[in-house]
Amino acid sequence: MLDNILDNIKKKSLKERFLLVLGILFFLLYLVLGLFIIFMDNFPLDMSLPYRIAFGVILIAYASFRFFRIINDTNT
Incomplete structure (x- = not known):
């Protein structure tokens, strides 16, 4: 499978x-x-911890969405 992707x-x-x-x-x-x-302990914006965690999880979810789009685009 990896050889197919590299090709x-x-x-x-x-x-x-x-x-x-x-x-x-x-x-x-x-x-x-x-x-x-x-x-990050000393985050420069004034956000409470639950909002920082939610924002970070949204960014990580978006990153994984982009990763799966890259993988699907590479397979075609």
């Missing part, structure tokens, strides 16, 4: 590969931002 990536044009890398970069950005918001 599909190699068949993509330069523009498609750039967009794939950009998609992975933004996935990681949303994931890390969500984790920072949840676990």
Whole structure:
């Protein structure tokens, strides 16, 4: 299966590969931002802990949504 994914990536044009890398970069950005918001002790915005956790979970859920879209796009 991994060989199939790597072959599909190699068949993509330069523009498609750039967009794939950009998609992975933004996935990681949303994931890390969500984790920072949840676990950062001195958060610069004045938010209570339940709202920070909810916002962080929403960002992590959005990051996983983007990840599954990248995976599905890579398989086609």
